[in-house]
Structures are given as C-alpha cells and as structure tokens.
Amino acid sequence: MDSATTIWLVAFFAVTFYIASMVAKITRRQQPTARRRPPPPVSPGVPLLGDVPALLIKGPSALIRDHYTRLGSVFTVRLFHLKLTFLVGPDVSRHFYQGLDSEMSQDEVSQFTIPTFGPGIAFDVDYATRHEQFRFFGDAMKPAKLRTYVSLMVGEVESHFARWGESGTVDLKQELEHLVTLITSRCLFGVAVREKMFGEVGTLLRQLNDGMRLVTILFPHLPIPAHRRRDAARARLGEIFTEIVRSRKMSRRNDDDDGNQQDMLQCLIDSRYKDGRGTTEAEVVGMLVAALFAGQHNSSSAGT
Structure with a gap:
C-alpha cells in the first residue's frame, strides 16, 4: 500500500469518527429531558x-424569608463571586444532610474556616484525610468515653452556678458560652491545664469567635481588625496547645499518669491514620482548636 492510499484511509476514518461523534451528540440533545429538572431560580439582585446590599440592609434571616416567599423552597442568591443555594424546609433540606460528599462538597464554601482552625486539618485537607480526622473525634466521643466525662461536666456546672447569688440579672448567652467553655476545656485537657490556662484560653476563643463574621465567608483573609485579632489569637492558641501536647507526651513517656489520660487530648494524641501514621503536633493542636471553637459555639447557641 503506497503512502497516498494510507493518507486517504486515515483521513476517511478521521472524518467518519467525527461525523459519528456529532450524530451521537445531536441525538443526546434531542432525547426527552422530562426527568431533568431545571436549576433553582436565581435572585436577580444588583x-x-x-444580594449583598439586601443582605446588609435586611440581615440574613429577613433575606432568606423574602426569597422563600417569592422563589420557593429552593433558590440561589449571589454574593459577589459566590452563588449560594438555599434549601428551606425538611422536604428539601434532607437532600443536603443525606447527600454524599461527591454530591454535596463542603470544601469550596468552608474555606473561610481555615484561618480559624489552622492548616493541615478539616477543610484544608482532602476528603479522605478529613474523614479520618472526624473518625478520631468519633472515637473520642464514643458512649464509653462520654460516660467518663459526665462527672467532669457535672462538677463544672455545679461549681459555676454555685457562684450565683439568690437573685440578679445575667446575660444568658454569655453565661452559657462561659459554662460550655469550662466543660469543653476540662474534658479536652484535664484539670491541671483547665486551672492554669482557662482565663487566657477563654479570651482567645472569644477573639476567634469575633473573627467569624459575615464578611469572613466572602473574604476570609481581608485585613480588617477582627481578622487580625483572630489571627493573633490563633497563633497564641497554637503556642499554648503545642506546649500542652508536648507536656502530655513527655508525661506518658515518663509513665507520669496525672489522671488525665482518658480525656480527648490523649485520644487525639494516640490516634493513627489507616496507613499507620500517627497524628502530628500541628494536627492535634488544630483539632483541639476546632473542637473547642465549634463545640462551644454550637452548644452555647443551642443551649440559649
């Protein structure tokens, strides 16, 4: 077969393949699309x-209520470069809670948590690593472990309310935040650390919490005062917790059992990934910050 014939055969098969591909694509387009639902309605905004102006004027709750009334249970709003789809009500929100990570990825929207929790954990790592880190928390909070925390929790509650007088006025949200922080720090770190570090740690946690604002979701690294305080607080917490982790490891090596070896800190130190690798100091510190911050925030809000 000469070269000219070969070239013509190659060209013929290339053209045939191209035509077949185009026919297949047109056929797919012409197939019935009754099962495909349209995307949720998008708020026009500015x-x-x-919807940033409306969000700043009305606030999140009013904005969601207005869009729910006009657009239904599922709708999308635009905030600068972000598109956020809301699922309002149990009939539609179950898709979010039951969806697989491949369908409902949290990575993109949760990047704003990285400056607070720190590098190397949660949404700063791939899904497989994050899933294992969540398993570490799950292991530390199994029923058998939680039962060992009950007496510690009761002691903190009784001690806290014993300081109240017979009458007076309190900020309930602030009081519950304080109490939950007492409980979590006691269960996480043990009594020695709880007694020595609580004052400073509590202040630093409040600065972390203050650094989690609406603008943080859109621009987590925007150089505003609240973010600068957040970053300084996170750095200081990192220093404090690193010393705590090193001290605990040293006491374990020296067989110096101080009665704290069953708390969450020890569980995280002893945890291992599926490949056999142990947790690093930075990972344990980040997970402690995440546990303190998220646990205190969610529990005090629910309690209030």
Missing part, C-alpha cells in the same frame, strides 16, 4: 454585587 449587577456585580448580587
């Missing part, structure tokens, strides 16, 4: 800004 050019470039989206």
